[in-house]
Amino acid sequence: MNASVKEISYAEALNQALREEMRRDPLVFVMGEDVGNLGGLFKVTNGLLQEFGPDRVIDTPISEAAIAGAGVGSALVGTRPVIEFQFMDFMTIAMDQIVNHAAKLRYMTGGIATVPLVIRAPICAGVGLGAQHSQSLEAWFVHVPGLKVVMPSTPADAKGLLKSAVRDNNPVLFLEHRLLYSQTGPVPEEEYLIPLGSADVKRPGTDLTVIATGRTVHLALAAARTLASDGIELEVIEPRTLQPLDIELLEGSVRKTSRLVVVNDGCRSCGYAAEIVARIMETCFYHLDAPIQMVCTRDVPMPVAPALQKEVMVSEEDVIRACRAGLAA
Amino acid sequence: MNASVKEISYAEALNQALREEMRRDPLVFVMGEDVGNLGGLFKVTNGLLQEFGPDRVIDTPISEAAIAGAGVGSALVGTRPVIEFQFMDFMTIAMDQIVNHAAKLRYMTGGIATVPLVIRAPICAGVGLGAQHSQSLEAWFVHVPGLKVVMPSTPADAKGLLKSAVRDNNPVLFLEHRLLYSQTGPVPEEEYLIPLGSADVKRPGTDLTVIATGRTVHLALAAARTLASDGIELEVIEPRTLQPLDIELLEGSVRKTSRLVVVNDGCRSCGYAAEIVARIMETCFYHLDAPIQMVCTRDVPMPVAPALQKEVMVSEEDVIRACRAGLAA
Amino acid sequence: MSTAQTSESAETRPLTISREIRLEWYTRMCTIRHFEREIVQLNRAGLVAGTAHLYIGMEAIAVGACAAMRENDLLTSTHRGHGHCIARGLDMGHMMAEILGRADGYCHGKGGSMHITDVSRGVLGADGIVGGGIPLAVGAALGLRLKRNNSIVFCFFGEGAANQGSFHEALNLASLRQLPVVFICENNQWALSASFSETTAGQSVARRAVAYAMASDRVDGNDVEAVFRAANDAAERARRGSGPTLLECITYRHEGHSVFTRQEIRPTDEIEHWKKQDPIERYRSLLIAEDIASASKLGEIDAEVSRLVSSAAAFAKNSPSPGLATAFSGVYA
């Protein structure tokens, strides 16, 4: 990456990505609830209405199914919609349009249809909004052939990946952990792209591999710092795009360390962590010295009370505990 | 089970279960598209309108979200709705009602709400209806805390489990593979229940454990017969209820055989097979002599052309191949 | 208890609203107002768990509509549900405890402001999903009919929810089966940052009833008695078995969207204009003008209500945080 960097927030990085892509390509537009006048509930589309006008920054009624369906339809005629859901939980209203249409049209039509659609949404919990505003359902979408799923953990990755998502000719889910929006990080000032499907080694290590997604990457890095003082060197790897998955990089690390902990903010049963376990088990079974440990959101709806929410969400302590277990075994 | 049994089809067994429960409890009712006049697209509710009348057998408009929402609302006031989706693919329209409401109300309200709702749907492919009529999305629902998920493979299990589902005080997804409806099997004439959460050994064996769900149980049994002629004894186990899962029975078998193949009709990425792999890996890692093999629907939307559909769906040959691989390794 | 009284009086047209009832309604509106003001304080103190959507400015709808309900009638509420709960007589201490995420909350701290529920008082639940409660209300009515229970269901939702598919599907179903539901749209003219006019084709929620051959009415949502009369007519229609009604009540929220999303994009003069239409102030003047009560009497009510709210807040603040183990229990019945 370029030397001249600037410290900006995750939300600002996403905003820059959208701004740059909308300037580059007049067919890119954003649509969703409160994306215009308000600049988005989490400010990701801030200022876009002022710069690009109401034809390219569309405030919609509260009609999630129509928002997604209109996204698919406009993509079918060659525009590049970026639609926003205010919380991933609300995608449940638009699943038919996302799963039966966006994901399948390309294949079902034998290649006639192209659906260059980006679907953005904040995921998971952290501010006590409760069970209907706290889900991290990425596993659902990885389960659906035809979709790509992106989940960045840093401002720089968020910007480079969102720009690639906008240019991709397939429907791409772009998932943003709501606690990351205000986190800052260095972002190159010069334009750059990060290709979908490339994982990243966030911290090299030798003793145990931690594969973490989104917010939990930061928990894994914190755990790595803590354990380093005990002379334990974790290798922290972030897939960045869950689908397509850069499996080679993950396998290489596991073959090297022989021990693995998978961390993900989704619920544990049938979650994304289980998918990683299954993939690694298949190709690295004989390299594993211990059972793979999974650290996930506990299998309960997200409670509101701060103390309960903390219990249910993944914490740095959970990651440390799992690493010690993975090393002890 | 009782000695006096009768050979009936899977659809008839489900019909008997509904009839018996509706006779037993006047608060049980069925609702959905074409469930009354037509007796259900697959005849599962056949004759119920005639016996129980239009207040308890409700033909609805094509409004999946309202059907599910009305199911939740009527359950909240103490009735026991059994709603039908004509294809599981159409549940995508009702995910908010199922996932954000049915599944979470009990927990979110601190125990005030009770949602005794049964949601029935045919799953998967086999008759060439294509990508929007062929999905087996059980993994999505196992991923959502608060739901139970049942998937029987025989008429007898289907009847006993559906009766238990109707009496359960939680939302229960009841998934029926559409190719099974016409299959017949022995069903006790005397009333019986099969508790949710109890797996079943469909064939005892010593060399390798096959954990299979729904339709694929029959493929596993066929594979077992084929391999028996080579002196290979498969143990075929069916969870029957995916959530809650009778994990002890599964673990016991794996500890005994040290080898495992998991078969499921859902797509493979983030599918139910991966969940089983993750669970077994956790508790039986040191008992495993070989990597766990997964046999699932291939990760593509379901094509219509018969030859292509056959390629994408799980076959007996796929199971045999996986078993040989699991034994060779 | 006013609910019972008013529903009796509802049978005897012309409708006379007794002095007691009027004072009762004034008291309830003041109670909601004080309750919400207290939430603002608690939020400033950082005590609110998550968010809360304030009902300030809309009190006449919950109080007027719930006055048309009988003891055993049911309601479904929304993310902006405190007013409905108080109008139904829920305990403010347990409500506040829930909003603070405490053990003594209605949901033992698991649900928060957006999920306060008390089935025993007919409150089937607030809802965090815009439009999510509408099909639930229709289902509840369906269930009541199956149980041969002649209660009816009041379904509250905002005008923003009227653009959701769930609204359309639910109203169609309710009309088809002539279910006893009173659909009450609280049209406060804004859905977060979205204005009614820019998001609602036809510029009327009530008119959408035409699509379903459903009775409908549109009233001044800041006039508690107008709301009561309209809701009462709708309730009678439902009790007669003549089917559902779509009742649109025009109102305005005085505060920001929620304590979590406070940024204001509504025109200042519009906000000022509507604050002058304050439903409580209007009712206060009316009661004084019609000699129902003196200013000092109303002042006493106000003071008494504020005492009750303060003690509810005290109860909530003293309630412990839920035991950690409870996080993992209660997922299944």
Added chain:
Amino acid sequence: MSTAQTSESAETRPLTISREIRLEWYTRMCTIRHFEREIVQLNRAGLVAGTAHLYIGMEAIAVGACAAMRENDLLTSTHRGHGHCIARGLDMGHMMAEILGRADGYCHGKGGSMHITDVSRGVLGADGIVGGGIPLAVGAALGLRLKRNNSIVFCFFGEGAANQGSFHEALNLASLRQLPVVFICENNQWALSASFSETTAGQSVARRAVAYAMASDRVDGNDVEAVFRAANDAAERARRGSGPTLLECITYRHEGHSVFTRQEIRPTDEIEHWKKQDPIERYRSLLIAEDIASASKLGEIDAEVSRLVSSAAAFAKNSPSPGLATAFSGVYA
């Protein structure tokens, strides 16, 4: 090409429909009828891959409506979509090959009858989800506007789809933004086994336009010229930038729901009554009565059309099954 001609004539009121165009329309309706009859044969022979929903009895709608389309206009279709495709001039051989799941099908055998698509001819796709295509049509119109493309979108759907939330959300959005969409409801009075009257509150799809302040019309869907005139007015409105129209066409399907779900629960006399209203027979009599063509001339057309359909069927039957490897390719662009 009639599409172009009629859309020119559409500008010059009063609308005169030339002899050529009338014969063209008759020919297209016959083509659809023969095509569907051929599908019945192919299904009897066990050659149809999966299912097919026949358009027999409804031909006047596709032909009349598509006659109001211009070369570059778009349409979204339904599970019952063969008629729309043929009216738009798609190749019958490739259509049939798709219905048989063959390599030469429009979707190379991956989509079947419910997913025939040809974007180059403006057919954005049939759809297996009832109501699924309605928001897509609105999105397409939104995209066209962004591209400064003045084409318009025709959105076909059955009356059963008018009870889906997607219908409500999409029409609200289309009306708000005055998008160039012509919503065409093919009201054949049955949705599988569900009768229109028992599932559609209000007993009219057209009237639902009131909810969205949208123009609407209701016509005899078995009268090809009536459908054309109404669709043409709607198209002109859309081209003028005066927004969408909801056009309800009353018709009936002669066959069972699909070749997969054939069980018939509709009253026999109702079916008989409607078969007497056959849109092709009616047009045939009209053309003869008005001396547009002789019975023998129409007979020739019929014979010619049937020859074309037979050769399309032959092409489809001779098309190979898709290569197995194709099952695993083409998921992503």
